[in-house]
Amino acid sequence: MCEANAYVRQDGVEELFLEGVDKVVPMDNQLYLENIFGQKKMIAGTIKELSLVDHKIIIEKI
Amino acid sequence: MCEANAYVRQDGVEELFLEGVDKVVPMDNQLYLENIFGQKKMIAGTIKELSLVDHKIIIEKI
Numbered sequence: 001m002c003e004a005n006a007y008v009r010q011d012g013v014e015e016l017f018l019e020g021v022d023k024v025v026p027m028d029n030q031l032y033l034e035n036i037f038g039q040k041k042m043i044a045g046t047i048k049e050l051s052l053v054d055h056k057i058i059i060e061k062i
Numbered sequence: 063m064c065e066a067n068a069y070v071r072q073d074g075v076e077e078l079f080l081e082g083v084d085k086v087v088p089m090d091n092q093l094y095l096e097n098i099f100g101q102k103k104m105i106a107g108t109i110k111e112l113s114l115v116d117h118k119i120i121i122e123k124i
Contacts, residue, residue, distance in 0.1 A: 002064035002066070002114050002115060002117060003114050003115060004064075004114055021112075021114065022113065022114050022115045023111070023112060023113055023114070024109075024111070024112040024114075025110075025111050025112075026108065026109055026110070036115065046088065047086075047088055047109055048087075048088070049085070049086070049087050049088075050083075050085060050086040050087075050112070050119075051084065051085055052064050052065050052066055052083065052084050052085070052114070053064060053065060053084045053098065055064060057112075
């Protein structure tokens, strides 16, 4: 499986927000995330960086 | 490897923009993409959707 883990980066520190993410849909100033276990989360933020080979999605809070 | 293919969606049609994408970095109204073969591309657009299990990054042009 090729899902990634989503982290929130704040002050240079990355905190795990959601594991095993499959879908990410930006909506206005929010991100909708859905993982392979069916969990759904929203966060007020933007995608800062994707690093797919490392399975990482870096989110920055707004 | 868990890279994805980046597609530009326009009028409901998805056109391949870059294969084997590892990194995506949004910068102002542009996206910087880098693939596992070392190719680097910029596009004036935003991420519309990620579907990682399907290895898809959907970009919408600005």
